[in-house]
Amino acid sequence: MRNKEMIIKKMEDSKKIVREAFAKYSIKDLSIAWTGGKDSTLVLEAIYQVCQEDGLPMPKCFCIDEGDMFKEVRDFITENEKKYGVQIEYIHNDDVSKAAGGKLGATVKISDLNKRNRAEIERLGYEEDEFDYEPESFVGNHLMKTATLNMYLEESKVKGFFEGIRWDEQGSRANETFFSPREKTEYNPEHMRLCPILHFTERDVWDAHFEYNIPICSLYKNGYRSLGARITTSKTTDVPAWEQDLENTDERGGRRQDKEGLMEKLRELGYM
């Protein structure tokens, strides 16, 4: 274990965030976004520890089923619901999958969708009459994840939810805050994003899993480093995620090219 004290300190900091959230909101108004991935499972663990130590009930849990979940992820969640004393609610955009006949890759006619989903498409500036039902395409992802989440927030009336994003994931997350308020818009109610593990690096997350004996979805052991929808998530090695060169390679490996050489070229050109 690398730097055990540091990991324990980071975990205690996360629990502080959880306790602050519990002081600010009633537990019944909070929810946990648990995807079965390593980050949100660590969040779940931090919340569980607080609830155990303080004698509190667990908040409710939801998982966005974008229509292409790994069986291993679903099994992992089922196996561990009991351990954490939660019952997961799968949320899904039924209107879209119905319009696609439940078939991935099928073409969806936008006119077949309900008003809410049509508004979400218009919001993107997408002007075509149809799109392909692929959870990781921009339109698909938006409808199956973002829009689905917004509908959940409206219906469940939760005031905030916990999620497992981290500062080191990608540039645009570098300025996130532990309490990240979202204003009411046309598309989502006002709510708070609670991000208790922002300060963990990818390496820290694995160290914490071993330190606290947190369950790990089998896909990570088989080489997957980050879990998304089934058809677009690939692995480049059979080495368990935590044994890979986390510091020098991309977490969402395989998808993005090495930009560095090109970045250098771009700078050299001296163009603004």
Add this chain to the structure above:
Amino acid sequence: MLNKNEVKRGISGMLEFPCDVERLANKNTLITDAGDETSQGSEIIEVDLLGKVVWRYGDNLIFAHSAERLENGNTLISDTTNNRVIEVNPNGEMVFTSDGWSDGTGLLSDGTHLHYPNDCKMLTDGSMLITDRNNDRCLVCSKKGVVLWSYDFEIKHPHNCSITPQGTFLIADSDGNRIIEVNKEKEIVWQCDKAGGKQLNWPRSAVRLDDGNTLICDSRNSRVVEVNVENELVWAFEVSYFANFYKAVKLPCGNVLISDQQHHQVLEVDRFKNIVWQFRNYRNTNTIHQRLKNGSFKQRGNTSDAPPEDWILFNRFSEGGGKVIWDENESPRPCPGLEYDRNGVVYLQQIVAVEPGRTYKMAGKLKTQLYDKNSFAYLQMAFLDNLGGLIEDASVAPKGNMFVGENDWQEDVFEATAPQNAFAAELRIVLCGRGRIFAKSIMLLQL
């Protein structure tokens, strides 16, 4: 009468992208405006102390970088993208052009042609000192194009060369991130690559002062520094925003005149760093859309090579090349693209208003045919502040996947958070280098 999609461009007397600047004996200021993002409106303007434009010249200039008022009252101009230097008289008549060298071929006596000259100065003997950027050299030649001296040893994309009172040459070796001083024998006698402990980042001008110090315009660091012969920092003017200062000159009174490219202005600052004079008459002539428009390219432009409606062809840095093309066979409708054959960059762009602190996802599909390993394409969101300046250098501004080689349609998505001082974003479809690309289904989501 303008069509819906047309914007009045190249507004006479409006300063868009200042490069060279100098204070004249009559107290007026001569400013070289490199023009707007569509390569129009490059002109030389002379403004008085009250900011009134009292003289201008802009005939056929493309991305001019420097202008010097000569003793005879004429103006010597480096007309950069036209690969030439010219001299015009006060009536705006061209009295000299390097295009006339070697029987109209424009060739110098060594058989080369100026390539992207960024600076030109008249020396006391009537010869010219030219910074020939894309040939990676600085040279002295006669007015007839006979090369008398040149320096091209290990410098990359110099922007400026000036002669010192001792007769040595100070060269802003921009891509070398240093200033060098060379003598006539081409020996380096002094150099500077950092100031105040900070590495110079793309310096674009250097001037030797009377007391032996050197005033350097450290562009990407958005500062002007004065260093002594021991390379110690003795004065600095630094701003908190990305200014990309181009040129800095010291006036006899001790003030410093600086061209601030990103904020479309010229500043005069005193030793205490007060801004004591300013010239800025810019307004953004591009429409700032409330949200992305025509991302599916349903509305085409007026002509077959026009950009789609609501988009502009940004070719300021394309060195004279780059055009809009259309794939007429694409479904469900023809889609636009870019074709480019040189070493610079060209893009399709539109500006969309953003809210500070909000996160935006940009998405789109690209198809690429790029010809060499140095060519690439990508989508970009470059945030602008309220004075219409980029918040950060475009090489580091948020961008998506960098596509190289041949790719069939691929969707790319990336996200970026608008900084606290952002008020708009330039959404770009970028082609850097040689090849052709096509785009469809550009989208923008505010989270």
